[in-house]
Amino acid sequence: MDLSTQIREKGLKATPSRLNVIQVLGSNHLAYAHAELEALFSDMDRVTLYRVLNDFEEAGLVHKIIDVDGVTRFALCKHSCPGAHHADEHVHFNCRGCHKMFCLENVPAPNVKIPLGFKVSGVQTLIYGYCKSCSAA
Template identity: 40%
Template sequence: MASVKNNYQFEDLLDKHQLKKTAPRLRVLSMMYSKNTATSQPDLESVMNDIDRVTLYRILNVFEEKGIIHKVFDLNGTANYAVCHSDCGANHHHDEHLHFNCTGCKNVYCLNELTLPAITLPAGFRAEDFTLYASGLCPRCDKKNPARA
């Protein structure tokens, strides 16, 4: 993920999306930009215990609607959220990249640098969303794996 932005950049991001600059929104942005993995609402709740669950849910919801973050599911079906790094916009995400689920540490990584092939659907099908998942071991967990060849 991108390097951590400062509060002025977060304020500009909120302005760009016509969102009020509140302390909880700025904190959520700071936390999400500081991670190199997707994160779940329960994980955010555990480190942001001064932001109540409903407020955090609403922040994540509006950030997703505005194209600031996108939702990706882990191997257990839990929704995780990751920062959008492309031209995502209101109600339209361009997160057509590989989502890697590590079976060791259970983290979800957005592999934005991979170029995915174009997918042509059969006649009559129209895709409204596209998600590609892979699972295995991330580099950190692979190094810990003694069975590694």
């Protein structure tokens, strides 16, 4: 299925801005910050970019993660999520060298024993360290 159709299936219009963004997000398993995408699409208004990302998140096309520096990042959901209720329970790896954020789709979130009284909705596991390129350098 092509990107336009994927967007339309979520009830959103397949605009150029949206196609550009989703194409970049789909090109790898990285989570992108607003600033990075803004630099990539210098002709797109920053507000539009904020709205594209928020709309995608609410539609369940992308998931939002905060990296170790507190920067908000967005990555394509591998399996389309039911609306805003994401099933993105995979582990993320944040490189302290290049600051890239990798979605480790194949690494499931580990089980954690929680004290009584807490009702758990989900777990975010964020690993930080150095990626292959950065630990080589």
